[in-house]
Amino acid sequence: xxxxxxxxxxxxxxxxxxxxxxxxxxxxxxVYSDADAGAKHVKMADTAVSLGPPPATDSYLxxxxxxxxxxxxxVDAIHPGYGFLAENxxxxxxxxxxxxxxxxxxxxxxxxMGNKRAAKELVAQAGVPVLPGYGGADQSDGRFQTEAAKIGxxxxxxxxxxxxxxxxxxxxxxxxxxxxxxAARREARQAxxxxxLLLEKLVLQPRHVEIQVFGDQHDNVxxxxxxxxxxxxxxxKVIEESPSPALTPELRARMGETAVAAARAVNxxxxxxxxxxxxxxxxxxxxxxxxxxxxxxxVTEMVTGLDLVAWQIAVAAGEPLPLAQDAVVxxxxxxxxxxxxxxxxxxxxxxTGPVLLWRxxxxxxxxxxxxxxxxxxxxxHYDPMLAKIIAQGPDRKTAxxxxxRALETAVLLGFTHNLPYLQAIIQQPDxxxxxxxxxFLAEKLADWQPPTGDVSLALIGAALAQFYRWPQHPxxxxxWRNNPNGPIRSQFVVNDETITVLLAPVRFQADRxxxxxxxxxxxxxxxxxxxxxxxxxxxxxxxxxxxxxHGADFxxxxxxxxVCATALxxxxxxxxxxxxxxxxxxxxxxxxxxxxxxxxxxxxxxxxLLKLEAMKMEHTIRAPAAGxxxxxxxxxxxxxxxxAQLLRLEFGD
Numbered sequence: 001x002x003x004x005x006x007x008x009x010x011x012x013x014x015x016x017x018x019x020x021x022x023x024x025x026x027x028x029x030x031v032y033s034d035a036d037a038g039a040k041h042v043k044m045a046d047t048a049v050s051l052g053p054p055p056a057t058d059s060y061l062x063x064x065x066x067x068x069x070x071x072x073x074x075v076d077a078i079h080p081g082y083g084f085l086a087e088n089x090x091x092x093x094x095x096x097x098x099x100x101x102x103x104x105x106x107x108x109x110x111x112x113m114g115n116k117r118a119a120k121e122l123v124a125q126a127g128v129p130v131l132p133g134y135g136g137a138d139q140s141d142g143r144f145q146t147e148a149a150k151i152g153x154x155x156x157x158x159x160x161x162x163x164x165x166x167x168x169x170x171x172x173x174x175x176x177x178x179x180x181x182x183a184a185r186r187e188a189r190q191a192x193x194x195x196x197l198l199l200e201k202l203v204l205q206p207r208h209v210e211i212q213v214f215g216d217q218h219d220n221v222x223x224x225x226x227x228x229x230x231x232x233x234x235x236x237k238v239i240e241e242s243p244s245p246a247l248t249p250e251l252r253a254r255m256g257e258t259a260v261a262a263a264r265a266v267n268x269x270x271x272x273x274x275x276x277x278x279x280x281x282x283x284x285x286x287x288x289x290x291x292x293x294x295x296x297x298x299v300t301e302m303v304t305g306l307d308l309v310a311w312q313i314a315v316a317a318g319e320p321l322p323l324a325q326d327a328v329v330x331x332x333x334x335x336x337x338x339x340x341x342x343x344x345x346x347x348x349x350x351x352t353g354p355v356l357l358w359r360x361x362x363x364x365x366x367x368x369x370x371x372x373x374x375x376x377x378x379x380x381h382y383d384p385m386l387a388k389i390i391a392q393g394p395d396r397k398t399a400x401x402x403x404x405r406a407l408e409t410a411v412l413l414g415f416t417h418n419l420p421y422l423q424a425i426i427q428q429p430d431x432x433x434x435x436x437x438x439x440f441l442a443e444k445l446a447d448w449q450p451p452t453g454d455v456s457l458a459l460i461g462a463a464l465a466q467f468y469r470w471p472q473h474p475x476x477x478x479x480w481r482n483n484p485n486g487p488i489r490s491q492f493v494v495n496d497e498t499i500t501v502l503l504a505p506v507r508f509q510a511d512r513x514x515x516x517x518x519x520x521x522x523x524x525x526x527x528x529x530x531x532x533x534x535x536x537x538x539x540x541x542x543x544x545x546x547x548x549x550h551g552a553d554f555x556x557x558x559x560x561x562x563v564c565a566t567a568l569x570x571x572x573x574x575x576x577x578x579x580x581x582x583x584x585x586x587x588x589x590x591x592x593x594x595x596x597x598x599x600x601x602x603x604x605x606x607x608x609l610l611k612l613e614a615m616k617m618e619h620t621i622r623a624p625a626a627g628x629x630x631x632x633x634x635x636x637x638x639x640x641x642x643x644a645q646l647l648r649l650e651f652g653d
Contacts, residue, residue: 002076002101002317003027007045008066009081011371012387013295014041017079020309029073031066033059035379040371047073054381060084063091067098077101077316079309083383086292087114103316105215105291109266113289116160117198123286126265128258131277131285135160135198141178147199148177154202157181159188159195165235166191170202186593186611187618203285205437207278208232209244210290211259212300214308215269216315222325223256224300224308229275230438231425233348238418238441239425240296241335242303245396245434251282262289270315271297271308295338295388298369302334302392333399334392337407337422339370341384344421345449349587350384350614352642353377353415356548356555357532361406365392365399368406378415380589380614380642386417400432413548413555413562420450420561451561455494456517457543458563460524461534462554463490463501463515465547466567468528487516492554492565584621586644590614592634597647601629609647612640627651 004027007014014030018041021028030045035054042048049069051059059065061084070078078100080086086104089111095102104110113119117135124130133155134147148155148171157180159167167188169180185195207230215221228244229237243252259274266289273294275287297308311322341351355376360368370387372378378386389410391403407423428444430436467488487504499517506512511527525537534545546557554565593611597603603623610632612619627649634640 002313004029004073004075005077005079005103005313006031006066006070006073006075006100007041007079007081008060009079009084009086010036010039010041010060010382012369012385013081013083013293013371015044015371016369017081017309018044020307020313023307024310024313026313027075029069029075031060031069033381035377035381039376040373049073054379056084056381060382063088063094067094067100070095070098070100075100077103077313079103079312080292082292082295087290089114101316103270103312104293105268105270105272109268109272110291112266113272113291114161115196116158116288117196119289120286122265123262123289126261128262128265128286129284131200131203131287133198133200135196139196141181144181144197144199145174145177148174151199151201154204156200156202157184158198158200159184159192160198161194161196162188162192165232167195167197168235183611183618190593190613190618203277203279205280205439206230207244207246207436208237208275208287208438209247209255209278209284210273210275210294211256212294212297212308213259213263213268213272213274214311214315214321215263215267215272216321217269217318218320219267220321220324221260221263221268222321222323222328223259224304224306224328225330226252226255227294227296227299229296230436231431231440232438233344233441237296237338238340238422239335239337239431240299241333241396241399242299243330243333246278251284255284258284258286262286271312295385296336298367298388298390299334299336302367302390303330303332304328305331332392332394333396334390335396335399335403335426336388336390337403337426338385338418339387339389339410339412339422340418341378341386341415342418343416344418344445346587347619348418349619350380351378351416352380352588354550355412356414356550357411357546357557358413359411359546360387361389361409363402363406363409365402366390366406367392386412389422396434397432400426408559411546411557413546413557414550416450421445421448424448452495453556453561453563454558455499455563456520456522457536457538457545457558457560458554458556459492459494459499459501459517459565460515460522460538461536461545461547461556461558462492462565462567463503464513464524464526464534464536465549465554466490467503469549487514490570491568493568494563494565498568584609584624584645584647584649586612586621586640586642586646587619588614589642590619590640592636592638592640592646593618594636595632595634597629597632599629599632603627603629603649610634621646623649625649625651 006029028045030048033054051065085091089107092102092107120130154172157169167184189195212224227242229240231239273290276284278284367390393399487502490501502516504514513524515522532546536543548555590612595610607623631648
């Protein structure tokens, strides 16, 4: 029997596991890096142990530190969550050798499915359909050129030892292949410690459909239906749903049986997912098997009514599966949206910053799995996913409507994130109709820009928050005069535009104001608020806002979206001189992967200059215009802080 579990992970999955353990009466131990000392999962667990510095290699990937924490706290088992060490066969063996149950599949199954090339060969022997491809020992560029020509373009270059879109590049012309191979090798080596690659035939307009499988230690293997994960960016899932709008009952049964056959081929036990590509004609092909709990497991839980984490714990303890295949019933529909700290309008660049306010949505059929809380700081060291917002209903239409409302009412202030982008996806007519492929986002939202929000309403809120925050505001007796000198003039910068706001308190009425913004005038009723929630009546219409000041910034959540208004000082002051024109700066903290130019080299507009690795993604820094490289300030392997000057260019006339 398992009475205590160490959770070797962080963020929302660690919190999710704690919740199941609490329901089961199991003691939990969290682990944390220095960056996560005050994190939500640390506070939720019964006890917590420090692992070390923020970098994952020094903390969440430090097997010795994790096993030491298990010994210190006397746990029975270790749950790896997903990511980090979840699919590390050596770690699973180390847990068993140290006397702990590993809450996941057996190490042999992890190892067999951990290499995509070997996994394809193995499942093909079990009759599972696979895509034409190559993954042999000869990893030379020449061999890949030959094999790509045999397979036929387009092809997909993939990392053999990992997933999640890392080390993956599509190739449509043979002359693109060398650059794709070089980039995929770099990214794969950085993410998985192996630069082994494989090629696959690239299916155009496919759907990505995966089957949740579960096995036990008594040779029982079943499936729990499918999840459609076709809404992706950079091969990373964004929206998942169950059941898939593309599957018929007959196709669902065939895919489920095939997934079970793949799992049986490796004597699989515990939770796993068999992923397939589905073409327009109903043909499906094995992609890979993820030997762990998936990020998107909540949609399966919501349509089956099962707790998959509780199943994982029971199976790890040696118990048989609670249900046989014919007892599994799918009911209703569920859709999940992943909330990321990233900027979809800037190539999905990861973002860091303070969580000034997080209010998770609620309501009938709504579930939120999160790992953040107000007051957190989003770190640079880990994956940028913050939370999952899931909606369930008796049918797909209801689930979509509930998710739309949940995304509208979620509040996250302090930095750029993808919440508005998620809203745009869900409201696309083709998504509502269930018509999409893995290319949906590239085709439908390639030029997406975030909504500006109700800027006038946000400025009214910011001006009032600023007014009430002053030491001399009316409640402190410093502003009310019989002969006022006129309205209070403030300036705010919103989206690089400087806007003037004139705020005039109405005499003898402490909660009424006349506010002017440009040519617009507003009669406002508002009393000072103690917290972030504000109620305003503007020109006779009430509005519910969230307003959070942070230094000179006022973050305002309106019904139309979040707005950040930066207050300018009322008196002139000297400001720091900006960087020399022509310098290029790091968009976020990271490390230099490769420098592609030399000092003295001439470059053209858009030419790649260097590559950065940040938050487990590779980012290319390009020349903004034609010019000459005069200085290079960093070398491969160097760590760079956010906004660090990377290179200097001199531009021609």
